[in-house]
Amino acid sequence: MLKIGVFGCGAIGAELCKAIDSGHIDVELYAIYDRHEQATVDLKDKLRNTDPKVLEIVDMVKHVDLVVECASQQAVYEVVPAALHAKCDVMSISVGAFADQNLLKTTTDLAKEYNCKVYLPSGAIAGLDGLKSASSTSIYSVTLTTEKHPRSLAGAPYIIQNNIDLDAITGKTVIFEGMATEAVKAFPANVNVAASLSLAGIGFDRTKVKIVANPALSRNIHEINVEGEFGSFTTRVENVPSPTNPKTSYLAALSAISTLKKIADPLQVGT
Numbered sequence: 001m002l003k004i005g006v007f008g009c010g011a012i013g014a015e016l017c018k019a020i021d022s023g024h025i026d027v028e029l030y031a032i033y034d035r036h037e038q039a040t041v042d043l044k045d046k047l048r049n050t051d052p053k054v055l056e057i058v059d060m061v062k063h064v065d066l067v068v069e070c071a072s073q074q075a076v077y078e079v080v081p082a083a084l085h086a087k088c089d090v091m092s093i094s095v096g097a098f099a100d101q102n103l104l105k106t107t108t109d110l111a112k113e114y115n116c117k118v119y120l121p122s123g124a125i126a127g128l129d130g131l132k133s134a135s136s137t138s139i140y141s142v143t144l145t146t147e148k149h150p151r152s153l154a155g156a157p158y159i160i161q162n163n164i165d166l167d168a169i170t171g172k173t174v175i176f177e178g179m180a181t182e183a184v185k186a187f188p189a190n191v192n193v194a195a196s197l198s199l200a201g202i203g204f205d206r207t208k209v210k211i212v213a214n215p216a217l218s219r220n221i222h223e224i225n226v227e228g229e230f231g232s233f234t235t236r237v238e239n240v241p242s243p244t245n246p247k248t249s250y251l252a253a254l255s256a257i258s259t260l261k262k263i264a265d266p267l268q269v270g271t
C-alpha cells in the first residue's frame with residue numbers, strides 16, 4: 001500500500017487525512033507535519049483508525065512513497081526538492097509557487113532525473129480538462145475572475161502593501177487586475193488556481209486575473225473564460241468556503257482527495 005506523508009495540517013491537510021482515516025482512499029497515512037505543533041495534535045485527535053508519526057520533512061521523505069504539500073507557497077521550496085531528491089513522488093496544492101521559473105525548472109529536472117511524478121491538483125476550479133485539450137491548438141486568451149468576501153483577502157501582500165481597508169468595502173469592488181505571474185505573488189493564499197490555469201494553458205505571463213471583493217458573498221466564485229482556435233468555454237464555480245479557513249474553498253480539499261484517490265487506484269478510467 002502506498003505510504004503517504006502530509007505536510008501541512010490545516011483546512012486541506014486535515015480533510016485529506018480524514019479521508020484516508022475513514023478508508024475513502026486506500027493508502028497508508030504514515031506521517032504528518034505542521035510547523036504549529038498544535039495543528040498536528042488537533043488533527044491526530046480527529047483520526048479514529050490511524051496514528052501517523054509526526055516527522056519533519058528530512059525524516060518523512062525517508063519513509064514515504066508520496067509527500068503531499070498542503071501548507072503554503074513558501075513550504076513548496078522546502079518540501080518539493082527534498083521529496084524528489086529522496087525519490088518520492090509529490091503532490092503540491094500551493095501551485096502558485098511554480099510561477100517561479102527557477103523552482104519550476106528545478107522541480108521538472110529533478111522529477112525527470114529520479115523518475116518521479118509531481119501532481120498539481122485542479123484545486124478550487126473546474127475546466128482544466130477542456131483547457132488542456134484546447135492547448136493542442138492556439139489559445140487566444142484565458143481569464144480568471146475570482147470573487148470573494150473581503151475577509152478572505154485579508155493578509156494578502158497586495159492588500160497590505162496598498163493599504164487597502166477591506167472593512168470599508170461596502171459593495172462589489174475590483175481589487176486587482178493583472179497577469180497570473182503577479183497575482184499569485186500578490187495573493188498567495190487566494191489565487192493558486194491562477195497558477196494551475198497558467199500551467200495547463202498559455203503560461204503565467206498571458207493568463208489574465210481579476211480579483212473582486214464582494215461583501216454580499218458567502219461563497220468563493222471562480223469564473224474562467226477561454227477563447228481559442230477550438231471555440232470558447234466558460235466555467236464558473238460557486239464554492240462553499242472551508243469552515244476552518246474562509247480563504248480556501250471546500251472543493252480544493254476535495255480535489256486533493258480525488259487526486260490522491262486516482263494515484264492510488266489500480267484502475268484508471270477515462271482519458
Ligand SMILES: NC(=O)C1=CN([C@@H]2O[C@H](COP(=O)(O)OP(=O)(O)OC[C@H]3O[C@@H](n4cnc5c(N)ncnc54)[C@H](O)[C@@H]3O)[C@@H](O)[C@H]2O)C=CC1
Nearest residue numbers: 008010011012035070071072075094123124189192248252
Ligand atoms: N490550488 C488550489 O486550488 C488551492 C490552494 N490552496 C493553498 O493550499 C495551501 C493549504 O491551504 P489550507 O489548508 O487552506 O491552509 P491552512 O492555512 O488552513 O493550513 C496550512 C497549514 O500549513 C502549515 N504551514 C504553512 N507553512 C508551513 C511551513 N513552511 N512549514 C510547516 N507548516 C506550514 C500552517 O501552520 C497550517 O497549519 C495554501 O498554500 C493555500 O493557499 C488553497 C485553496 C485552493
Ligand SMILES: O=C([O-])CC(=O)C(=O)O
Nearest residue numbers: 124190191192193248249
Ligand atoms: O480555494 C479557493 O477558492 C482558491 C484559493 O484559495 C487559491 O487558489 O489559492
